[in-house]
Amino acid sequence: MKINPSQLGQLLSAYIPKGLPVLITGSPGIGKSDIVAQAAHDAGHELLISHPVVEDPTDSKGLPFPSPDGSAAKFLPFGDLERAINAQSPTVWFLDDLGQASPAVQAAKMQLLLARRIGEHDLPPHVTFVAATNRRNDNAGVTGILDPVISRFATVVELQPTIDDWTAWAVRNNVSPELIAFLRFRPDLLSVQKKSRDIENAPSPRSWGFVARTMGVVPAELELISYAGSVGEAAASELISFLGIYRQLPSPDAILLSPDSAPIPETPAALYAISTALAAHSTEGNFDRVLTYNDRLIDAGYREFAALLARDAVRRTPELQNTHAFIRAQGGPLGQIIRGQ
Template identity: 30%
Template sequence: MKPLEAKLAVSHLVEERVPLFLWGPPGIGKSSIVRQIADEKGIGCIDLRLSLLDPTDLRGIPFFDQASRQAVWAPPAFLPDGSEPEGILFLDELNTAAPMVQASAYQLILDRRIGEYELPAGWAIVAAGNRESDRGVVYRMPAPLANRFVHLEMEPDPDQWRSWALERGIDPTIVGYLSARPEALFMFDARSPHRSFATPRSWEYVDKILKSTPERELLMPLIAGAIGEELAAQFLSWRSAAMELPDIGALLEGGDVSVPESPNALHVLASLLIQRVGTDTPKERLEHLMAYLLRLPPEFSVMVVKELQHRGVLLEKCDGFKAWIRKFAHLLA
């Protein structure tokens, strides 16, 4: 299941308080999806890393109540206390937790209570974990626990990641590189001995590295530490070849701007145009953009127009849009 579809499915199940387990390889955004849903719904979110807990941490500690002359359980402070009426209790890394911790979680998931504690009615339970084939230390989930969940498996999708990256302002050379080489978005191999590998999360780290403007000699080791040495060398070589770009400001003002010949540069140029143009861009600049897009190679021109339309930019109101349609309509089917 692609990330956007997984997010929609999780959102529906959270509304109905149906427990679900989100499976997927490391670094593809499982926990990010849960946090985004909570933020968008305006509800609480508590992230518990069960691999860090002992069984007593989840169940609580017994103590003697002198009033009732009974032993009662003091629930842990990190569980929802009802101060927020709705929310998501996110049990991350559930299948990496020790079997005894999983057994404690089983009661919470099955009965929505554990010991003296009861989960507030407005809270949903979402769990996540890596697959057994992902080289992590995981414990096979007992069948009774597995049967308490709806199971969804996520996989990365380059097109959806590209749209997300453009909205988030990810460095255009990263977006351009992964548009040209979509297979480089996720290159996890469970058999590889290397510690660093490419995932959507590690490419976001590369963006932060570039924005930190490190010294030139540090760039290669830093990026290699995020995505691996071989891919880092390929990306930096590609980035160097793609940096000869026209002045975007002059382009949007109607200046005489050349069209790059290098496919690498064209990928980066397309990403830059998509990031620089928005719903608040004046119509005059959009007209200059349409005139320039008529000069671009077809696949890059169509890429820019489709993405801008998806983001709500009304190119159809430009005088140059009719000429663009006549030239590229055959590619829009």
């Protein structure tokens, strides 16, 4: 079953408190681990992360240790197993990259996943399993997951990134407006499955995150090299072309000086750039002027961009919802657009 990041977060928030195990599949770099970490935090659970790909079957069983008289032996838990068995507070035990683990390591997890015990050791009831894996066609070293292991999860879902979820994350984390505007203009570049085995990166939410961190760090003459190393040359070249358009547009400050007469661009790329930039510059002091320009976008027939501008501005600065300008706008065309009327 395919699921977007928002839906996955909601699913985990329902399953984790009930102790129901979830297996998440999806391509590399789309945020599976981050979503699990956020869900554990939201549920008030500790997060224990294991990487079965570097484990030995004994990691899930313990090491044999003889009794004092030498007549018997017990398996003593160590590492993550010992931490899970002795967990005193609600805990999410996250098995990351499970599909890359050997069949022997996967098989060693089966009793833990279903019976919640290994040998004479029981897992506390407040430990919940969540696992993630890439798919076999992702060139990530995944040969599959044993069917008996899969059947031990309450549900299996496939995560697919969406531009809306990525944008919401980007706005909350102060990603540069020009990158947000570009990916809105080219949402098909948010995540691209790599088809070659060449040693190069492909576009993904994770690799675009690296682009966001390097923007403003490298000089202009090195931008293409830097961004191509993160998302590949084709996507980086498109980004550079978009940045050329973005940087030639009037600055948000210039628009806000005369919102009644500032020019309104006509091309989609420029409209994405202007609306995203104005949202990033919105404050309680200038939001009335932002909304004046936004009304002109609506009058010009660019309702979608007006909605993007208003939503982004409020996401970045929730206090804008309480301004008189925004309250008034709710009773007009902007309010109808936001409500989907």
